[in-house]
Amino acid sequence: MKSKNTSLTLINLLILAIGLTLLGAEGRMIDLGEISLLALVVFMVIVALIRIADVELPQGDRVTLDAAIIVATALLFPQPAVLIIAAGGIIIAEVSRDQSSGFKNILLPVAQRSIIIYVASLWMGGRYVNASDPDLALNLLGWDLLLALAMCITFFVLEIAFDQFSMSQRRSLPFVPAFLGSLTLIGPIYFSLASIGVLMSIMYPSMELWGVFLFGLPLVVVHYSFELVLNIKNTYRHTISALTRAIQVEDYHQRSHSERVADLSIDIGRELGFHGERLESLGYAALLHDIGKLGLDVDSFDALLDSTRVVDGIAPHAQIGAEILEQVEFLKQFADIVRKHHFPYEGASDTDQRHPVEARIIALANYFDQLTQTTLAERRLSPNQAVAKIKKEALKFDPKVIRALINVLKRQQRLVVTTW
Secondary structure (H helix, E strand, C coil), X not given: CHHHHHHHHHHHHHHHHHHHHHHHHHHCCCCCCCCCXXXXXXXXHHHHHXXXXXXXXXXXXXXXXXXXXXXXXXHHCCHHHHHHHHHHHHHHHHHHHCCCCCHHHHHHHHHXXXXXXXXXXXXXXXXXXXXXXXXXXXXXXXXXXHHHHHHHHHHHHHHHHHHHHHHHHHCCCCHHHHHHHHHHXXXXXXXXXXXXXXXXXXXXXXXXXXHHHHCHHHHHHHHHHHHHHHHHHHHHHHHHHHHHHHHHHHCHHHCCHHHHHHHHHHHHHHHCCCCHHHHHHHHHHHHCCCHHHCCCCCCCHHHHHHHHCCECCECHHHHHHHHHHCCCCCCHHHHHHHHCCXXXXXXXXXXXXXXXXXXXXXHHHHHHHHHHHCCCHHHCCCHHHHHHHHHHCHHHCCHHHHHXXXXXXXXXXXXXXCCC
């Protein structure tokens, strides 16, 4: 863990050095004859206000919609002015939010944004819409629009990549699935922001600052729509969590079992390349995998039969759970996974609809949690012992899922290095 933190610190220092060097070198070249001081301040304040009203994502990170303004300024003004506007907006926002903000909250975001702007602006070749020199003027009503679109794509891809790299390092997650998942979630939002930024830059020469305020209204709509979508997702998640807690009330031995299985299933899914809605669905299905036990007295004869009887590979509580989920519109998509999470592996292929990969992941995560978290201390295994036992019973589980589990445990430093 110490070496990982050291590596992340060194990477952040490198980003800081490059970003601040670019900002300093380009910032010294700013010419107030190319952009009025009023416009510089107005854009800077707008960036700060939008950053303060950021939106929290389900995984805990936050996304800001100031990218539309930065895109507009990158098309409108020379690069030094854009860098100053972006850096000033970030500093004002972070200091306003927390006056004790330090390196992590101010300088690192400034450095990252400076690198992103510099690289994305290379597409423009030093040209911009508001240039007084006709040779440097950018015409977004012609073929130059393709350059603007390339700049927008580069900007947003780098923005997401920086954010997800930092998150993947902090949480010991594989970078590619985290990046693709964020791209899927935030991509449509960034497309809207790019459209607003391009339109703002087209209208600015005729409307000047009035155009900025006019196109601020669509930003409010995008912000509200994004929050609405996230609130709906939060409602789904809270509903599922409530159902999970109901299971745990019935059986105190199951306390936090479903949450642990869900967390481990998501980690294994990421290791296997899951992202976006597929990863989200895996997490929900894992949370609900034992919902068929709801209302079942753990000391009853029926419970004993349920724990020992599997018909055609389907445990009774799994079948009951699937039937419960099929009655709820937004949960029925998880029913087949829950139904088959005790299904025998028997060499199923990745495309085998009879035995979804998600069900195989939950089966292994569930078994691993039972081995390592049992309430009987004398039967509780360490992660290494649990993996050794799983290897002995390897024919019951998908080998790819076992390898993914081992890689996850290694990354989380819960497992002494082992081979498979």
